[in-house]
Amino acid sequence: xxxxxxxxxxxxxxxxxxxxxxxxxxxxxxxxxxxxxxxxxxxxxxxxxxxxxxxxxxxxxxxxxxxxxxxxxxxxxxxxxxxxxxxxxxxxxxxxxxxxxxxxxxxxxxxxxxxxxxxxxxxxxxxxxxxxxxxxxxxxxxxxxxxxxxxxxxxxxxxxxxxxxxxxxxxxxxxxxxxxxxxxxxxxxxxxxxxxxxxxxxxxxxxxxxxxxxxxxxxxxxxxxxxxxxxxxxxxxxxxxx
Amino acid sequence: xxxxxxxxxxxxxxxxxxxxxxxxxxxxxxxxxxxxxxxxxxxxxxxxxxxxxxxxxxxxxxxxxxxxxxxxxxxxxxxxxxxxxxxxxxxxxxxxxxxxxxxxxxxxxxxxxxxxxxxxxxxxxxxxxxxxxxxxxxxxxxxxxxxxxxxxxxxxxxxxxxxxxxxxxxxxxxxxxxxxxxxxxxxxxxxxxxxxxxxxxxxxxxxxxxxxxxxxxxxxxxxxxxxxxxxxxxxxxxxxxxxxxxxxxx
Numbered sequence: 001x002x003x004x005x006x007x008x009x010x011x012x013x014x015x016x017x018x019x020x021x022x023x024x025x026x027x028x029x030x031x032x033x034x035x036x037x038x039x040x041x042x043x044x045x046x047x048x049x050x051x052x053x054x055x056x057x058x059x060x061x062x063x064x065x066x067x068x069x070x071x072x073x074x075x076x077x078x079x080x081x082x083x084x085x086x087x088x089x090x091x092x093x094x095x096x097x098x099x100x101x102x103x104x105x106x107x108x109x110x111x112x113x114x115x116x117x118x119x120x121x122x123x124x125x126x127x128x129x130x131x132x133x134x135x136x137x138x139x140x141x142x143x144x145x146x147x148x149x150x151x152x153x154x155x156x157x158x159x160x161x162x163x164x165x166x167x168x169x170x171x172x173x174x175x176x177x178x179x180x181x182x183x184x185x186x187x188x189x190x191x192x193x194x195x196x197x198x199x200x201x202x203x204x205x206x207x208x209x210x211x212x213x214x215x216x217x218x219x220x221x222x223x224x225x226x227x228x229x230x231x232x233x234x235x236x237x238x239x240x241x242x
Numbered sequence: 243x244x245x246x247x248x249x250x251x252x253x254x255x256x257x258x259x260x261x262x263x264x265x266x267x268x269x270x271x272x273x274x275x276x277x278x279x280x281x282x283x284x285x286x287x288x289x290x291x292x293x294x295x296x297x298x299x300x301x302x303x304x305x306x307x308x309x310x311x312x313x314x315x316x317x318x319x320x321x322x323x324x325x326x327x328x329x330x331x332x333x334x335x336x337x338x339x340x341x342x343x344x345x346x347x348x349x350x351x352x353x354x355x356x357x358x359x360x361x362x363x364x365x366x367x368x369x370x371x372x373x374x375x376x377x378x379x380x381x382x383x384x385x386x387x388x389x390x391x392x393x394x395x396x397x398x399x400x401x402x403x404x405x406x407x408x409x410x411x412x413x414x415x416x417x418x419x420x421x422x423x424x425x426x427x428x429x430x431x432x433x434x435x436x437x438x439x440x441x442x443x444x445x446x447x448x449x450x451x452x453x454x455x456x457x458x459x460x461x462x463x464x465x466x467x468x469x470x471x472x473x474x475x476x477x478x479x480x481x482x483x484x485x486x487x488x489x490x491x492x
Contacts, residue, residue, distance in 0.1 A: 095319060096255070
């Protein structure tokens, strides 16, 4: 245990932890996007997916995954924030004039804004979970839908309601662009943090990171924009206060 | 006065001592020849200041040919100035325009306290080296070439890492003031060779602990360090340091 605490206290241990959790979270968002793209196919497809997910492992899959995700997000956030805090201690007096060295440097608006995009994403994740998993602030109450003979939440209707609201769509667009920015530096940086980048593969990893960032951003952007433009709120249920 | 001489406006960080407040002080320097090195330009300024009875600007320098790592200034926001793969002493005044304003600051990090003006105390690097940057046993004189087989790629990579002159530009350029590039170069030069391999695990843990204890920041993989390094030390050394660390603690 003391070895583990020594490691997580060291700068390198924090980078290893940050890189590892970052890559695992990359894996999570791929799965999350793949599932959520079913929203584009309509109510049955998405609600069946949601129902199936919640019935995996006799209903244990989702709670287990949620615990895992809380651990991942917490470890990623703490190790990331620690880097930003260490920066303030390590250089309390900044330069009067600063510039980018260029050349081989990979410093970019993406790499320097990791703490900002990261904190925004953390706040977003918490509100996003409250909004869709917790069902807080829901615009109305929803009648259950029948999937395979089982009554289940009409999550599709909730999502469609939220994404018919222009400010919500705008908020998601901004946050997803920040996610892309975070991934652009974060993806290749995670490999470097794990010591898994070498001169031969780094250009490939770096390129893959850019493509990954674009794919995730476009994928996640498609959902709210498509719903806002093409999907009307699902009829039925009770409008709160309506 | 040579016809190609230029005039430069200098904004130099002046700080009378470690605890004193500092500020950028303007100077105008004429008759600067394009062939002059950056340090020779500062010599010219200091001669002028001495003649005028003003305290000269304190700077660090020794070999003035890019191999000792003593000089180091942040010039217009870039450690070691505008030329890549060059130390401050190797920067020539032909890199600057006539009438250009040049901002000159010391390497800034909490672990490198300013001694005076542009001179900082880089003893933190010495303490990192003392924590493990050596081979404990006497390996004797150069061995017979084929006695200990070393792969050519390992020898080359170790030599590249060993070319680090410890100037600390990596720390100065790092947005986080991290000493990862320096420490990783020193760890790599031993870890890649059989003579250093035996102690590799203990060395990496001790040197990383020493690096952290000195109060340097963590690495965000910006890569500014490699870009300003006069010896062009690669950030893959940082990756190697992380692998070695992981191997050592697992």
